Amino acid sequence: MAKSPMKVASTEKVEKSLKYQELIDKQKLTECPKNCKESELEAYRWVLTPLDNENNFLPVMQYSQKNNRPMRRLTSDDGRCAGCAGLSMFDSLENARNRFAGFEKKIQTLLGYTHVAAGQITKDMGIVSEISPDSGHFALYEYKNVDLRTTFTIASTIF
């Protein structure tokens, strides 16, 4: 499938502190995020259309609070760091779609995503966790003033 052209990130100087640092501090998370570094790579994220839907590119805690939904948590560790400040991403369109395809339809419906958006992560945008060698999944912790809705584009439907 042909990829959509990616938007190039703005060269405007950004402040290099994490967008959700206050939430991290509020939860007293001392090692969050862990083992992350600035990087330049193509990234793919599950989204809703239109891309400027205000629920896209929100960490799950923000999304839950904003939409009056509970977070999926079974232990106190679930969703603590990535949940409040990280965005799930994949390193390829194929990996992004495969992960979604691995869930049965009922779960896909509960998750609600319909498309995959693609974009270029630059060092000005934030820090990324290690990429899972099995799934290509990683988390992006955005810097302040970064708005991925303006730099990502819809690459494909999610199915």
Add this chain to the structure above:
Amino acid sequence: MEAINGHMIGSLPIKNLKKVSDLLEYEGPILSHFTGDKNNNYLFYWTDFDNKHNRWLVWKVSKYQLYQYLTGLISLRDMVNEGNKDYVYSVDIDDELNYTNVNAILLDEIPEAYLPEEDSVFKFPVPTVYQDLVNTFEESSHLALLRSIALYFTMEPTNLKHGRAVPAIDAGDFLKKLSSSFLSFVETDFIKRFKGLVPDFETLQRTAEQFKEALTPRIAYTTFGSFKVGISTDIIYPVESDKYSAWQREILFEYQKEVVDVNYSDEGQLREIALKYDEHSRKKIFGPYLDIINDTDYTLKVTNINRSFKRSYGRVTKQKQQIILPKKQIEEAQTEKRKLYSVILEAREGEDFTKISKKQFQEGLLFAPEPVDKVIVTLHDLRYGFPPLELLHPISYTLALVNNFYIAESTEFGINVTALTKEEVHEAFQKRFAETFMNIRDDEDSPLRRAYMEAVRFYPNAAG
């Protein structure tokens, strides 16, 4: 959320829940594996949500089910529906991990919307934390496959003086002969079937050798008393390409048909074998098998796993054996076995029997030598082994000769050693005696210690 038709209970009746791993997750768990009391395993499966709670189905699973799910053998739906439980639980959990609305639901009362779908199989790499579990069950399921196709051989002693217990050395001899017969069959049958397909004979032989390695008979089952052993072979392990896989799957059955399921007393069947296989192949395939059948110390029965196939054998006369085996091989097989004999000899007092002549031996013989199962050997001193030990009184062991192997045994000193010659077995016994003494001399709980302490004196400072 869906209405639950269940029995409301105050709390989830599972204590000490500890998460092992998320099996499915995306920005939070979707399917998670927990352990609880008594190391039982539970799954939490996300089914629904409202503005305060996520709803989870919770049920007990076995490790085997987990293995089957993780390796794609069963679906999540199969795991829920597995009838090893009466109930599954549904529980609503909020952001703060408070559990409410806990229900026990009968399996057939689970709302369809909450049941995993038919194709809810695990489609991701097995998480590292489950690798040991998978390896364990991979081995046992491989064993189950081997058992399902195995041929079960039962050796029963004709003389029940020692009960039905079969000496290990005889069992070993049986396995060796059977393996040799089967592998020769593999080679012969492979070459016969594929010589048209692989014109280069060297390549054909090389592949046959690879199959002999891959198809080496494996013990899939054993019981003792009578010696019953399930012999199988790896019908899945691929060699070169899958063009041979149909042959590979059938090879043990072919062996059963061609070699095991034969009435060796029926001349007609023997002549068919003689026509079908050349002399070399008959010698290699049927020679060891006839040796097993004709061992007068045992009777042999063979079955498959569900006993739809049964075969037992009578002795095969020399005349009938000659239909399929060269005369020389039959004679070799019949003169091979050595036995111990008890001899009463008249001789001069103080005779050095190591130097006695054949004539003196024949003239001194008072009675015809009698075969014996074992003899008592007495040791007056220990020549082998370290540390040097001095015997305080003579000790003895029984010496047996079974299938040309010497076995020295002493229950008093807990020793059983085997060797090819009487000199080797004599030396091995003494070395084992010294080793055992060193191991147990400070072990006051050892039941053997007293016998050793009363039999020997030890010089700890002696030079090696």
